[in-house]
Structure formats: C-alpha cells, structure tokens
Amino acid sequence: MSNAGQDVDLEAVWAEVNRLLREGPVNRALWDAAEVAKPLALEERMLILGITAANFRHASYIQTDVNRALLRQLITQCCGIDADLRVIAGESAEDWQKTKEREKEAEEKAVAGIRRAASFKGAEAVWEAAYHEINQAFAGVRARAYGTTKARLLIKALPILYKAEHAARAEESAADEAHERQVNRAVDRIATNVDLSATAVALEYMRYSAGQKKSEGR
Secondary structure, eight states: OOHHHHTOOHHHHHHHHHHHHHHSSOOHHHHHHHHHOEEEEEETTEEEEEEOGGGGGGHHHHHSHHHHHHHHHHHHHHHSOOOEEEEEEOSSHHHHHHHHHHHHHHHHHHHHHHHHHHTOOHHHHHHHHHHHHHHHHHTTOSOTTSHHHHHHHHHHHHHHHHHHHHHHHHHOTTOHHHHHHHHHHHHHHHHHHHTOOHHHHHHHHHHHHHHHHHHHTO
16 A cells, blocks of 8 residues: 555545435435445555455446546545545455456566567567457456447457458468467457357357458458
C-alpha cells in the first residue's frame, strides 16, 4: 500500500460511501454492487475493490462511467483523496497480490514476445505480430462475463486473424501446413478468450474469410 493509503481506514470510507449512496437518487444496481464490494487496498490513488466470484456479476455496475464518477466523488468527500476504482475477483489483500503477480507475469511474457517477434522474419514475424495484436484486443476489457462483450471481442479478432493469414501466405506461399497450424493456434487463443469451442470460432472465421474473399474478388 502506498503512503496515500496507509492512514486511511478503507472499511470506514467504503461504509460511508455506501451510506451516502443511499441518500442520493435510487440506483439499486449500484447500491447492490457497492454493498457486495470490499475495499482491499489503496495504491497510487487507485482504490482496489474485491467482489467474490459468486457476486462478480455486480462488478460492471461499479465500472460504468457514470457510476464510477459518482463513487469517485463520494470517496473524495469521505477521505479527501481523488482515487480511481478498480474491481477484481477476490475478497482479501492476498487476492489482490496474486492478481498483481499474474499481471506482472503476463506483462513480462508480452514484452518477451515483442522482443522475440522483433528477431523473426517473413511469415513468422507476421504471425507473432498478429498474436500480440489479438492479446492486446482482449487485454483490460471490462464486463468480460457478458455474452455481448465476448461477441464483440470475437468480431474484433477475426479481421486481425484474416489479415495475418493473408499477409503470411503472401510472404511464404508454399508453407500451407505451417500457416494452417498458425491459424489453428490463433483460433485456440481466441476461443479461450470468448468462451467458445475452437470449432465454433473456426467456423466463424471460415465464414468471415469467405465473405472477405468474395468482397475482394478473390
């Protein structure tokens, strides 16, 4: 915890935020979300709130622009700190620590991937750049539990994969088997992030690819 949070009783602040919320206009969705959220840490003017997996459906109500602005205003009113908000799945400081460790590991892997990609040439460089772009498309997305969010992510990822396959095959036209492996690798990655089977994502990609080729006259 940074110095900004060491002298702040986060439990008391959040209890007061909940009280003030109920004195304002009725917003039951936000009331319920704030009630199940637990303050875990205040770091670099970022208040970390934890919500258990069973209640995590409430997280999106805290993270909307309007609700977030209201909560920030109430936090400032309670403790004089202009703190932004972040919600994680968890209920303890240990859960927040584990989240930071996972994110640090993911960041280190991403940096290593970028450095590795820089040493690649031809089709391999195209594919590595595509994997990085797909990862970036999924990173930091809010309300990932929603089906509509997953659908938007899928729609966003398919053009990335299509452009990569087209560019990679142009670089190495004879490497059909290698390109097919790379396409399936990307499909698996997308499927994991949008909670679909690889077969379902592959089918959507084939439909998208056929439509693009038709519109391009290929």
